[in-house]
Amino acid sequence: MLPFPNIDPIIFSVGPLHVRWYGLMYVLGFCACYFLVQYQIRKFKFKELEPHFENINFILILSVVVGGRLGYVLFYNLDYYLQHPLQIFATWSGGMSFHGACLTLIITGAISTHKYRINFWKAADVYVATIPIGLGLGRIGNFINGELFGRTTDVPWGMVFPSGGPLPRHPSQLYEAFAEGLLLFLLLWWCKEKPWEQKKAWPHGSILALFLIGYGTIRMGVELVREPDPQVGYLLGVATMGQLLSTVMVAGGSILWLLRSRQTGKRSGEGGQA
Template sequence: MPLFVIPYPMISPVLLEVGPFALRWYALAYVAGLIAGWWLAKRIVADDRLWGGRPRPTPADIDDLIVYAALGVVLGGHIAYVLFYNFSFYLERPWEIFTVWRGGMSFHGGLIGCMLAMALLARSRRLPVLAFFDTVAAVVPIGLFLGRLANFVNGELWGRVSDVPWAMVFPNGGASPRHPSQLYEAGLEGVMLFLVLLIAVRSGGLQRPGLVCGLFGLGYGLARIAVEFVREPDAQLGYVYGGWLTMGMLLSLPLVLAGAALLWQAWRFRPAPLASGSRAQAS
């Protein structure tokens, strides 16, 4: 037990409550992340200098994408949580699957749902799917940052017991101080990954299909795996193997491999001259 423990800031998870209506920080984080990501994505696709003539979505496509992406994130995230994180609970109470408003989200499932939504939209617009992936990958860390801060406010997904000087005692985490792993993830998956991707975008990374998306997959996967070593595993799952391997690690490994493969492919790509008659882009 450390001599000094940083007190956990007791912040109500409900920001505003009017009668039966309650606005929670977590819901606000989702909405704010979508709006901020939508705004930045529109600026990215509108800047001709970033793309070097590569076919890409228009700002109007991004307007349509936010609806597709929101549905993909919510449905994919909840379905993956049901299947991978709490299957036995939902097997006994199948009606609870439809109570999405009660929580239960998986980032990896939300990512898959969002990717499927982007693929459908790209096909309908006859655009390269990697152009959508690269655009969205550049802005996803904004939502990750806000989401992890909301996890911290809710006092959930805390880390393992620790004696580091910045350990905290969480309301539902017992009497022992723990790693504030939500803040680690906010810093790594949010701030640091966003800066890396921003540098890549500003350095011509969008001119190589899959480079920004690959950087995101590799960066997020490595950051998540690293934090999983100090994050308390889900109570209903525990460790998958050997007292150290978690479900979060297993689900992040494919992201690392896919990200590395996309980076290798993007590095080998040589931008071709813009063909005449290609789809006009909004500026």
């Protein structure tokens, strides 16, 4: 058994203001996305996105926060928030859903790119290739907070979490940080140029589809050792909410892959909203 490091979730405080590791991870994730998307804009000469990058970036950051919070409210604890509606705004108390953030990102991204006459599929590909960095950092924040831990286990690397009882548990946050973060980023970053190649190119939108399939598959796997949210438990007696939402995500990504594959050879990224 490994000892839980018990890192103080608060980095420092100034009066009533607390700067937390979890919040810092969000900031670092947004910064990484900002610079890596800029890098791709220059590399791929994505000139139609360049003049609107700052506006779209702001909209997408807001979408992550708002969508992540509303997703948690709707998917994981609706009864509680119906009784305590003001707590919806208390984001500092925890409760964010990546599935909610992902859905909101796709919707607001589609609206924004339509408004600015930018190809949605091209923009989606350059952004989603960077998202796993934020996911990995966010899971490290979860680990520092001692939340979203795994189920009880007897593996040598099991940990006793402060709020998880006396038995060792899987450090599932670290599994997700490695798989959803590092591995998925390496895969998407390696594939990111394929839609831009002149010969045998993947159609634009392929990186988005690959992300949906990859994240959903990884999340379904990790949920097998992650403790279900106590207020939700198992749905249909066998699956967690995360597994059900991820199943929808994988199905959507697979359908998108098939639909966009029909565009192979048509150079779907050339102008308009292909």
